[in-house]
Amino acid sequence: MxxxxxxxxxxxxxxxxxxxxxxxxxxxxxxxxxxxxxxxxxxTQAITSLPADRLVFAAAPDGESVSFADSRLEKTTLTAWRSAPGVISADPLGIAMTRAEAGAVNRAVAAFGVTPGSPLAPDAKLDSRQAVLSQRAADELRLTVGDTFRLGARQLIVSGIAEGSMFSHTPVVWTSLDVWQPLASPRAVEVGRDDQAGDQATEADDPPVATVIALRVDSSASPDIGAVDRRLGTRTVTVEDSLAAIGSxxxxxxxxxxxxxxxxxxxxxxxxxxxxxxxxxxxxxxxxxxxxxxxxxxxxxxxxxxxxxxxxxxxxxxxxxxxxxxxxxxxxxxxxxxxxxxxxxxxxxxxxxxxxxxxxxxxxxxxxxxxxxxxxx
Amino acid sequence: MNLSLTDITLTYPDGTGRLTALDQVSLEVPAGTVVAVVGPSGSGKSSLLAVAATLITPDSGSVTVAGRETRTLGPGALAELRRNHIGVVFQQPNLLPSLTAAEQLQVMAHLAGRRPRHARRRALELLDTVGLSQQADRRPHQLSGGQRQRVNIARALMNEPSVLLVDEPTSALDQERGAAVMNLLVNLTHERCTATVVVTHDRSHLRAVDRTAEVHDGRLAELPPPGGLISRRAPTTT
Known part of the structure; x- marks a missing residue:
């Protein structure tokens, strides 16, 4: 040198x-x-932080890639996955892009419908009248615990605020699945101006139970995920691979x-x-x-x-x-x-x-x- | 014998044939001797020097430097031989523009893996020997032509070579400076017991050297006087 x-x-x-x-x-x-x-x-934050090994999507036709936007899973599929060999838990997760209103403030949010008390649900209480906001959603909507806001056709109370979580560049709002279901169906949203009517309409249309199913599997049991996928018409991918299903x-x-x-x-x-x-x-x-x-x-x-x-x-x-x-x-x-x-x-x-x-x-x-x-x- | 060239033949591609640059040339130079090699342009003087410096491998013949026959040596061993046993004084000083006069010498010690502090001291001593102690920290563009040539000579001596090969050292200098450089080379050769070959087309400085030989059409012949040590094996006519 x-x-x-x-x-x-x-x-x-x-x-x-x-x-x-x-x-x-x-x-x-x-x-x-x-x-x-x-x-x-x-x-991807809301997906990568899910306590799951894999996500089950509805299989796309003709070998197309799966997508969160297009996936809809029925209750029978959920039930079948819960009883599949090697599956420790199978929890439904509904995802819908919608808008939330709090007074004069109106923001796009990602509604994550989960079963209250499941591993996917935040710690605060969730039911048909309460929702949990991510910190970003709370900040943008200027809401605190106990405030009310409108999500689609529903008027909800903020039961808690969780650490920041984002999906497709929008802040996440966690709801119960029955609150999410009308949001996932355009017709349900259309007719659901009245809460009761919304519930009846979505029930009558046999709405999807989830967008995806979050699986935790016992890898030591070597579960044949592919066989279950073929039988149920689903496609199961790892959480990491599922990020490709977010179009944006x-x-x-x-x-x-x-x-x-x-x-x-x-x-x-x-x-x-x-x-x-x-x-x-x-x-x-x-x-x-x-x-x-x-x-x-x-x-x-x-x-x-x-x-x-x-x-x-x-x-x-x-x-x-x-x-x-x-x-x-x-x-x-x-x-x-x-x-x-x-x-x-x-x-x-x-x-x-x-x-x-x-x-x-x-x-x-x-x-x-x-x-x-x-x-x- | 510090430098020995025996029956050296060197040819270059020339169209469809080959041009003979050196034809059965032999030259032996003992320690403490300056041999001047003269001849017209294109006669083979520089080729002789390049072969002696192990920069060209001849078609036939052997080159022995400091007792080592070079024919069987690989590129790494030849580089090591040049580094430690051969000093080359280029026709133009070829000093590295980024280095000061002292650093031009220090780089030789660095190439040989010697200690930097010792190298600096020796570089300053050598620069003092060639009369440049005041210019040690000057870069080439801050030196005159004669000063650059003296740095060139000092650099060649830095690793205490047993063979000193000098290519047209006075070509870029006026008569007075040329004579001074030639006298310096002769004195250093005698003081340090190197085997020195000076290639020159300038015959005005030949009185200073110990022996003289002439290359003509690739053949080497001794010039009288003083004679004695140059091999006469090469024919004098084509």
Whole structure:
């Protein structure tokens, strides 16, 4: 690193420029990673925090992917899953996107219908007249425990406020299944202006009992989930895989991950291009050093060492700025500041940048020391 | 014998045939001796130097440096040989622009894995020897042509080589500075007992050297006087 360090100091303008570029890319990658995780969390938090191993969906026709928006499960299906071998518990979960009104405030919410007292239900009391709000829903609707609000056609009392939970970018409101059922059926909502009429209409239409069923299985019993799926016309996936069933999450996360991937690629190419030009500029010096007895390994270590210094400093500063930005932004944007969203992208960018640099400085091996005898400097 | 070239033949591709750059050349240089190799442009002087510096492997013949036959050595061993036993003074100084005069010498010690503190002290001593103690912290662009060439010489001596190969050391210098550089090389050779080969087209400095040989059309011939140590195995005519 003797010559490398001297070069870094001597050509500080060029390396500073490249360092700034690396810093800006790292900042962008850091911000995008935090934002991707934040937006992803706002999409999936209510699902990933479910106390379940797998979720059962109604199978989509013709091999299409399952979706929370399209899945509807009947009571017979629920009963069959509860009695399936190896299943510890099967709890219905209804999900409906609707609006909640509290005075003049009207907000979109995700109504999560659960069986009161089930593992899926929050701690506070739930029944046909009470609901539990997520903290975000309570904040947006300006409600506290004991206040009333309107969810679809129902007037409900806030029985409790739970920790923040989001689904598809909307705050969650937990209700009992009988409150959720009219919300899941458009006709029920239409006729359900009167609470009693709503109940009668949904009952008469044989409404779905759940959107999905949250399963906990005894893995030691090796339950044949696939066989039950085929028999009941359902599709069971892990909680992690079920996130793809949230339409907005798949599209949004895919786009953001693509952007992030391109940034990684761009950083590798930019670093590689810089070190390609730098190595070509230094080819006379390299020839001289080879003629003086420097081994190819020594010269490669020297060149890669320069790349490491540049990448570590540039990425480090960029990542630190991204972390500071995340702290400064606070709750104004969905930004997740965690090692996975800050350090992992930085390490990935450093590794890919280093790969680009290594590919670029390989040309050190091709420099002929003989050229030093005829070169002028 | 610190440097021994025996029956060296070197050819280059030339269209459909091959051009003979060195033809059965032999040269032996003992420690403490300066041999000047003269000849017109394209006669094979630089090729001779490149072979002696182990930068080119000849078609046939053997090169022995500090008692080591180089034919069987791999690239790593040849690099180690150049690092520790061969000093090269380039025609143009070829100093690294990012390094000061002292650092140009220190890098040689670094290549050889020597301790930095010791290397700095030795670099300053050598710069003092070539009269550049006041310019130790200057970069190449802050030095004159003669000063750069002296740094070039000092760099070649940094690892105490047994063989010093010098390529046209006076080509970029005026007569006075050229003579000073040549005298410096001769004095250092005698003081440090190196086997020195100086390739030059400038015959005005030959009085300073111990022996002189001429390359013509790839063949080496001794020039009188003083004579004695140059092999006469190569024919003088084509």
């Amino acid at each position: 003797f010559v490398a360090c001297k070069d870094l100091r001597f050509a500080r303008g060029r390396f500073a420029l490249m360092g700034v570029v690396t810093t800006l890319i790292a900042l962008l990658v850091g911000l995008l990673s935090g934002l991707t995780a934040g937006l992803g969390r706002e999409n 999450y798949t599209a949004e996360n895919g786009s953001l991950q693509l952007m992030r991937g391109f940034l990684f690629l761009i950083s590798a190419l930019v670093i590689g291009a810089f070190f390609t030009v730098w190595t070509i500029q230094r080819s006379t010096d390299i020839a001289v050093l080879k003629a003086l007895g420097a081994s190819t390994g020594y010269l490669l270590r020297d060149a890669v060492g320069q790349a490491v210094v540049l990448l570590v400093l540039g990425t480090g500063v960029g990542t630190a700025l991204a972390a500071l930005a995340g702290v400064a932004l606070g709750d104004t944007v969905p930004f997740v500041l965690e090692p996975a969203t800050v350090l992992f992208p930085a390490l990935t960018m450093t590794a890919l940048g280093l790969l680009g640099a290594v590919l670029a400085v390989r040309r050190v091996t091709a420099v002929d020391p003989l050229t030093a005898l005829g070169s002028a400097r």
